[in-house]
Amino acid sequence: MTQTRIMLADDHAVVRRGLRLVLEGEPDLRVVAEVGDGAEAVERGLRDDVDLAVLDISMPRMTGLQAARELTSRREGLRVLILSMHDNEQYLFEALRSGASGYVLKSVADRDLVEACRATMRGEPFLYPGAVRALMRDFVERARRGDTPPDDPLTPREVEIVKLIAEARTTREIAGELVLSEKTVERHRTNILAKLGMRDRVELVRYAIRRGLVEP
Amino acid sequence: MTQTRIMLADDHAVVRRGLRLVLEGEPDLRVVAEVGDGAEAVERGLRDDVDLAVLDISMPRMTGLQAARELTSRREGLRVLILSMHDNEQYLFEALRSGASGYVLKSVADRDLVEACRATMRGEPFLYPGAVRALMRDFVERARRGDTPPDDPLTPREVEIVKLIAEARTTREIAGELVLSEKTVERHRTNILAKLGMRDRVELVRYAIRRGLVEP
DNA sequence: AGCGCCATCCGGGACGCCCCCCATTTGCGC
DNA sequence: GCGCAAATGGGGGGCGTCCCGGATGGCGCT
Structure with missing residues (x-):
């Protein structure tokens, strides 16, 4: 029988321990790496003894x-499951665009996690x-006022900031x-990075270029 | 009679004083701003009382x-003359790509500066x-081994670094x-920024994307 | 043998980025 | 009115960026 070989990525060892416990209880699931x-997740996940990467969103060095994005673009066939803190639906859309095949909350019942895998x-x-409800609500919302861009959790002010950041x-x-205080600009930048699940201005530039907000 | 209205941009007041002296000696040239x-240069140069911007390459906040690039892309009709320190021909090609109409050395005779304007x-x-000689040498060089990329003053190692920087x-x-020391990477990055006349990683990302070194 | 270029490494310092906490005002929807 | 999101700001702190001035060894060219 073929088991699904799983890599767990989370910065809290306790959480990894809990997840491992839940998953090891299932005969068809096996945790082969923590x-x-x-950054470690990318490095380890590229090796072909991993079938499924379970990634927490907020981690040091590189977000989930x-x-x-790195893993799905660099290794065909690897599946990715995104773990989100609490019941924050903020990153859902960004996660789906990152190539994730699934998106679950840490607070869900264990049953759901196994089913998600x-x-x-x-x-x-x-x-x-x-998340399904959020997607539906978003769909309805977008259909109602049909002018909004396809996806962009950013406010107009934030888009303005992104453009300027991307212009160096x-x-x-x-x-x-x-005509703002530097603190306010920093505040906006921090919010933007959090919303998009990014680390720094460099990632923002590529985002801005992909979205056509600025020329390369 | 219509005078050419000139903006001088240099971080050394002494140099600006010298340039102004040279230019004010000509009846058809007038310095209207220093x-x-x-950053100041961009701000001031966008106002339409300036016909020609004379920009030093190395300046604080934003390079010449x-x-x-900002000025030529945002204000049609504005002419730009790039001033280079010493007889360093390094930035010549990058300057031409930045939309500059002229490129002169600070050490040239005054006569040349006026003629350049x-x-x-x-x-x-x-x-x-x-510069003409450098261009010719470059042309011959490129024609001889016709496979080299059109322009890229970067060494292979530097290109490698640029890619990684652009991948955030x-x-x-x-x-x-x-497998290098962080100091070495910093050194490479500093050299790269100097060669390309850029300020920070954000500009590098856009450069890398334009050159096709990385995907947006 | 000397020169220039490339690649590697070091210490130190100024400054910007990024994060955490906190707060206020404004406007919108229920 | 009350909650909520957006926009605005302050204080403080860790760390990354960026620059400065060095130094070394290898490699190719003359």
């Missing part, structure tokens, strides 16, 4: 979302019920151009 | 090359004799992946 940050391995997407302006310059 | 850094305003390119790796991560 890592504590996103970025690790997901199996669904993901069958190639089916798995979303926790709240420093915080001080942006504050000067928009 | 600024001390690249980046200011040139006039040629630039007539829409003709102006290069100091050494930190210095520490790059050092780890290439």
Whole structure:
């Protein structure tokens, strides 16, 4: 019988221990690796003894979302499941765009996690019920006022900031151009990075270019 | 009679004083503004009382090359003349790609600077004799071994570093992946930024994407 | 043999980025 | 009115970026 070989990525050892306990209880699931940050996850996940990567979103060195992008783009066939803290639905859309096949909350029942792993391995997407509702709400919302861009959790002000950051302006310059305090610009930048699950300005630039907000 | 209205951008007041002295001696040239850094240059140069911007390459906040890119892309009709320290021909090609109409050395005779201003305003390119020689040498060089990329002053090692930087790796991560000291990676990055006349990693990302070194 | 270029490494310092806490004001929807 | 999101700001702190001035060894060219 073929087992699904799983890599767990979370910066809290306790969480990894808990997840491992849940998964090892199932005969068809086996945890073959544990890592504590996103960079390690990419490194380890590229080796072909891993079938499924279970990634926490917030990790040091590299977020789970970025690790997901790296892994799915660099290794065909690897499945990725994103773990989100609490019941925050914020990163759902970004996670799906990162190539994740599934998205579950840490707070879900153990049953759901196991089911998510199996669904993901069958190639089916798995979303926790709240995520499905969020997707539907988003769909309706978007259909109602049909002018909004396809996906972009950013506010108009934040988009403005992103553009300037991607044009290589420093915080001080942006504050000067928009007549704001540097603190406010920093605040916006922090919020933007959190929303998109990114680490720094460099990732933001590529995002801005992909979205056509600025020229390369 | 219509005078050419000139903005001088250099971080050394002494140099600006000298340039102003040279230019004010000509009846058809008038210095209408002096600024001390690249960001100021962009801000001031966008106002339409400036016909020609004379930009030093190395300036605080924003290099002359980046200011040139900003200005030429955001204000049609503005001419740009790049001033280079010493007889360093390094930035010549990058300057031409930045939309500069002319490129002169600080050490050239005053006569040349005035001629460069006039040629630039007539829409003709102006290069100091050494630059012409450099261009020819480059042309011959490229024609001989026709496979080299069109322009890229970077060494293979530097290109490797640029790719990793553009993939949002930190210095520490790059050092780890290439098995180098962080200091070495920093040194490479500094050299790269200097060669390309850029300020920070954000500009590097856009450069890397334009050159096709990484995907957006 | 000397010169220039490349690649590697070091220490130190200024500054910007990024994060955490906190707070206020404004406007929108229920 | 009350909650909520968006936008605005402050204080403080860790760490990464970026630059400065060095140094070494290898390699090719003259």
